[in-house]
Amino acid sequence: MTAAPLSTDTAGVLASAVPERFAAELSAALQAGERVRACLETDLDAKLRFAVGLVVVTDRRVLARAPQDASWQSWPLRSGLRLEHLDHAGVGQLELLDDRGRLACWRYTLGRNVAAMELIAAFELCRDGPANGAACREQAAEGVCSKCRTPLTPEGECPACMRGTAAPSTWTLLRLWRFARPYRWRLFAGFALTLASTAATLVPPYLTMPLMDKVLIPFQNGRPIDWPLVRMYLGGLLGAAALAWVLGWLRTYVLARVSERIGRDLRTRTYEHLLGLSLEYFGGKRTGDLMARLGNETDRINIFLSLDLLNFATDVLMIAMTSVILFSINPWLALVTLLPLPIIAWLIHLVRERLRTGFEKIDRVWAEVTNVLADTIPGIRVVKAFAQEKREAARFRDANEHNLAMNDKLNRTWSLFTPTVTLLTEIGLLIVWVFGIWQIARGDSSVGVLTAFLAYIGRFYTRLDSMSRIVSATQRAASSTKRIFDILDHVSSVPEPANPVRLGKVAGRIELQRASFRYGTRAVIRDVDLVIQPGEMIGLVGHSGSGKSTLVNLICRFYDVAEGRVLIDGVDVRSVPVNEFRRHIGLVLQEPFLFFGTIADNIAYGKPEATRAEIIDAARAAHAHEFILRLPHGYDSLVGERGQGLSGGERQRISIARALLIDPRILILDEATSAVDTETENEIQKALDNLVKGRTTIAIAHRLSTLRKADRLVVMDRGRIVEIGSHDRLMAAEGYYYKLFMAQARTAENGDEASPLSEAARPVISETASERS
Amino acid sequence: MMVDSFQLQRDAYGRLVLTTIDGRRHVGVTPVRAFPIAASDEGLSLVSAEGHEVGWVERLSGLPAPIRAMIEEELAAREFIPEIERIVEVSGFVCPSTWKVLTDRGPTELTLKGEEDIHRLGRTRLMVADSHGVHFLVRDVAALDKRSRKLLDRFL
Numbered sequence: 001m002t003a004a005p006l007s008t009d010t011a012g013v014l015a016s017a018v019p020e021r022f023a024a025e026l027s028a029a030l031q032a033g034e035r036v037r038a039c040l041e042t043d044l045d046a047k048l049r050f051a052v053g054l055v056v057v058t059d060r061r062v063l064a065r066a067p068q069d070a071s072w073q074s075w076p077l078r079s080g081l082r083l084e085h086l087d088h089a090g091v092g093q094l095e096l097l098d099d100r101g102r103l104a105c106w107r108y109t110l111g112r113n114v115a116a117m118e119l120i121a122a123f124e125l126c127r128d129g130p131a132n133g134a135a136c137r138e139q140a141a142e143g144v145c146s147k148c149r150t151p152l153t154p155e156g157e158c159p160a161c162m163r164g165t166a167a168p169s170t171w172t173l174l175r176l177w178r179f180a181r182p183y184r185w186r187l188f189a190g191f192a193l194t195l196a197s198t199a200a201t202l203v204p205p206y207l208t209m210p211l212m213d214k215v216l217i218p219f220q221n222g223r224p225i226d227w228p229l230v231r232m233y234l235g236g237l238l239g240a241a242a243l244a245w246v247l248g249w250l251r252t253y254v255l256a257r258v259s260e261r262i263g264r265d266l267r268t269r270t271y272e273h274l275l276g277l278s279l280e281y282f283g284g285k286r287t288g289d290l291m292a293r294l295g296n297e298t299d300r301i302n303i304f305l306s307l308d309l310l311n312f313a314t315d316v317l318m319i320a321m322t323s324v325i326l327f328s329i330n331p332w333l334a335l336v337t338l339l340p341l342p343i344i345a346w347l348i349h350l351v352r353e354r355l356r357t358g359f360e361k362i363d364r365v366w367a368e369v370t371n372v373l374a375d376t377i378p379g380i381r382v383v384k385a386f387a388q389e390k391r392e393a394a395r396f397r398d399a400n401e402h403n404l405a406m407n408d409k410l411n412r413t414w415s416l417f418t419p420t421v422t423l424l425t426e427i428g429l430l431i432v433w434v435f436g437i438w439q440i441a442r443g444d445s446s447v448g449v450l451t452a453f454l455a456y457i458g459r460f461y462t463r464l465d466s467m468s469r470i471v472s473a474t475q476r477a478a479s480s481t482k483r484i485f486d487i488l489d490h491v492s493s494v495p496e497p498a499n500p501v502r503l504g505k506v507a508g509r510i511e512l513q514r515a516s517f518r519y520g521t522r523a524v525i526r527d528v529d530l531v532i533q534p535g536e537m538i539g540l541v542g543h544s545g546s547g548k549s550t551l552v553n554l555i556c557r558f559y560d561v562a563e564g565r566v567l568i569d570g571v572d573v574r575s576v577p578v579n580e581f582r583r584h585i586g587l588v589l590q591e592p593f594l595f596f597g598t599i600a601d602n603i604a605y606g607k608p609e610a611t612r613a614e615i616i617d618a619a620r621a622a623h624a625h626e627f628i629l630r631l632p633h634g635y636d637s638l639v640g641e642r643g644q645g646l647s648g649g650e651r652q653r654i655s656i657a658r659a660l661l662i663d664p665r666i667l668i669l670d671e672a673t674s675a676v677d678t679e680t681e682n683e684i685q686k687a688l689d690n691l692v693k694g695r696t697t698i699a700i701a702h703r704l705s706t707l708r709k710a711d712r713l714v715v716m717d718r719g720r721i722v723e724i725g726s727h728d729r730l731m732a733a734e735g736y737y738y739k740l741f742m743a744q745a746r747t748a749e750n751g752d753e754a755s756p757l758s759e760a761a762r763p764v765i766s767e768t769a770s771e772r773s
Numbered sequence: 774m775m776v777d778s779f780q781l782q783r784d785a786y787g788r789l790v791l792t793t794i795d796g797r798r799h800v801g802v803t804p805v806r807a808f809p810i811a812a813s814d815e816g817l818s819l820v821s822a823e824g825h826e827v828g829w830v831e832r833l834s835g836l837p838a839p840i841r842a843m844i845e846e847e848l849a850a851r852e853f854i855p856e857i858e859r860i861v862e863v864s865g866f867v868c869p870s871t872w873k874v875l876t877d878r879g880p881t882e883l884t885l886k887g888e889e890d891i892h893r894l895g896r897t898r899l900m901v902a903d904s905h906g907v908h909f910l911v912r913d914v915a916a917l918d919k920r921s922r923k924l925l926d927r928f929l
Contacts, residue, residue, distance in 0.1 A: 043881075044853075044878075046850060047849050048850060049878040050876070050878050050879035050880065089852070090907040090908065091851075091907075093850075095787075097786065101785025101786050101787070109907055110907070111904075111905040289889070357927065364929065718824070
């Protein structure tokens with residue numbers, strides 16, 4: 001979008017940019033001395049068709065121009081006027097309201113949401129007068145992108161806006177230089193060796209020339225063979241071959257070593273960077289895709305560097321050197337020999353292009369085939385239970401059939417390819433033969449020259465095919481490079497602060513100020529205000545999808561708020577180094593994740609330098625000590641990725657011990673007990689009680705019974721806090737919590753349970769516990 | 774719920790007000806199609822501002838004309854699935870790629886972040902999600918013109 005600044009305000013309010021196409025029209029519509037404070041270019045009309053309109057907030061009016069007609073509507077600012085926004089399925093809606101009803105409504109795609117938010121902020125500021133200008137200035141803070149409010153890189157670019165707009169060009173490959181730089185001398189040596197070995201391979205055809213003209217042809221004409229001369233030439237042939245062998249070996253060895261090292265650096269760096277990215281990034285990516293990028297794509301770059309690029313460089317060198325030799329022997333014959341070369345190369349390239357798109361298609365079809373398998377095999381119990389084996393087989397057959405059809409189609413071109421290349425080569429040779437014989441007949445050339453030419457040309461015609469591959473190989477390597485740099489360029493959306501604030505000793509006071517967060521186009525947390533005192537235990541309650549987990553993720557700083565602030569002991573969490581901040585947080589999740597290793601390693605995961613005594617103390621406090629001792633190897637017992645051999649409750653207690661060991665000031669229990677049965681829950685509860693003591697605790701639970709120790713309950717609904725208070729107070733209020741509680745009580749009664757607050761709440765049978773071997 | 778068992782009005786704020794047969798009023802109901810793509814005429818739910826279903830219409834075409842017009846107007850302002858009718862131009866065949874498209878809602882541009890954002894819905898239907906989360910529908914790939922099909926083919 002091209003934009004021209006129309007009026008920037010001297011008072012330091014928002015600098016607004018009016019789209020060029022409306023600039024003239026708008027200045028005509030403005031009154032004398034009226035200043036534009038913010039504007040929004042809407043891109044949808046009332047029926048959601050794409051059409052461009054404009055909404056402007058000035059210091060005295062709201063102005064709007066509908067997409068279709070050129071007239072302006074205006075509403076003078078007054079108290080009681082409201083501008084509100086809502087969004088649904090990628091469409092934002094802005095409504096101008098007063099006490100009596102809706103005055104106007106505009107719609108836009110969510111790409112313009114930030115502009116809309118600014119419009120609302122400017123509107124509210126101008127409506128209420130300039131009294132609170134400070135709040136507004138804070139919003140237009142420096143160091144954030146004017147379009148999307150993402151913190152800028154040190155170069156002043158916005159990582160979010162720069163990303164994802166341009167397709168990768170071949171120039172992307174140059175970025176690999178960053179990884180090649182440490183090896184530049186070895187690369188240089190490799191290149192010199194390439195030069196030398198190519199030169200060595202060009203010697204033999206050159207020696208055939210005198211062998212022909214000075215030995216064989218005179219012999220046919222009746223002169224005896226000059227044996228010493230023959231020995232010299234043949235010795236030269238052997239020597240050149242041996243030299244080419246040594247140099248070729250050295251070259252390949254040096255360059256392959258370098259490219260492997262570049263590949264290793266690329267992989268390690270990418271993975272290190274990946275681990276530093278926020279959860280938001282991982283949430284938006286598929287594990288398989290990331291694994292493929294780290295594995296296949298780096299490998300592809302590697303092959304490109306060590307094989308394709310090397311061969312291409314050799315070929316180019318060879319052609320260049322050969323041309324020089326040919327021209328020095330016989331310029332006219334050289335010209336005729338080399339002329340068809342570009343044409344043939346171009347023809348080969350054409351066919352290759354068609355093949356390449358075909359191969360890409362087959363790749364995708366093949367992915368479809370494997371997808372069917374990946375869908376069905378893990379769900380085999382469902383398939384069998386519903387007796388749908390036939391249908392699944394048919395689905396696979398269809399995909400397979402499709403694969404076959406695509407392959408058949410491609411094979412038609414493919415089968416033609418190699419013979420065509422051979423034919424083109426033969427035609428090229430034929431031209432050389434024709435012109436050569438004609439020249440010999442006229443006495444301009446000799447048999448030896450023609451033989452040498454044919455020997456040279458035969459060599460690089462066969463290289464043309466492999467050279468034509470470089471185009472697609474380069475493109476593919478470029479896109480691989482881009483995908484790798486996609487990760488490397490991705491600045492964590494939870495950035496390290498530029499001027500970090502040291503926390504020192506943490507008391508554990510948490511404060512959320514008008515915190516909002518959106519996931520994609522969906523607002524998950526809206527305007528949450530909450531203060532949690534040090535040592536307080538808060539229970540987060542609400543339906544699933546009400547934003548409880550997201551709220552906790554914001555506090556842990558797995559995500560950063562879109563608007564508003566999160567404070568710990570009065571310090572904005574965004575100004576504290578991420579690692580230092582997380583040290584103060586203990587997290588116990590619904591699905592405890594155990595890494596492959598011993599139990600002791602798993603407990604000490606957050607504090608690898610912990611002593612054995614510390615580990616045992618933590619395990620004791622977590623009520624895990626005894627069951628660990630019952631295992632065959634005690635604390636040295638190995639547990640797998642998901643802790644096979646341990647029940648859900650046991651794994652959970654290990655993860656509690658893990659949290660206890662780092663002795664955090666803030667503790668977060670995200671559905672810590674909901675995946676286990678009631679009896680296990682009691683055991684875990686005892687362990688948790690030890691953990692909670694004296695720490696600021698935020699506990700999420702579906703089962704309200706888990707929260708009986710909470711000082712306050714915070715009830716959430718659709719991203720907002722709807723109620724706060726103790727259990728008794730919320731019950732007396734008969735509001736949202738009351739309804740939730742009664743609903744659970746009814747379910748519990750149906751299951752012969754007395755009340756959800758009783759120790760034995762609704763039993764949830766843990767799958768993991770029943771799978772225990 | 775039967776077709777004639779409720780009343781629907783629009784208030785000054787532009788919100789739909791539903792009055793059910795037992796006389797209860799729900800302000801700010803939103804009509805939601807159960808199958809917006811597969812069967813747009815069948816199954817329409819009226820959802821209250823609190824997110825609960827307060828009315829159900831089997832068949833949109835079976836409603837009295839004024840109510841139906843009101844619902845359709847509301848749906849038009851709510852449902853946003855532009856249908857791609859023609860792909861005019863793509864910036865490149867490697868993602869991210871910017872497409873110029875003609876939709877049933879006018880010409881626009883969309884940015885495709887990756888091939889995985891094109892989802893197959895059944896045999897001929899495609900859903901293309903752009904970088905801002907707008908979903909574009911291709912109702913029938915075979916019905917596109919040859920050039921569009923060719924461009925699209927490179928991404929499939």
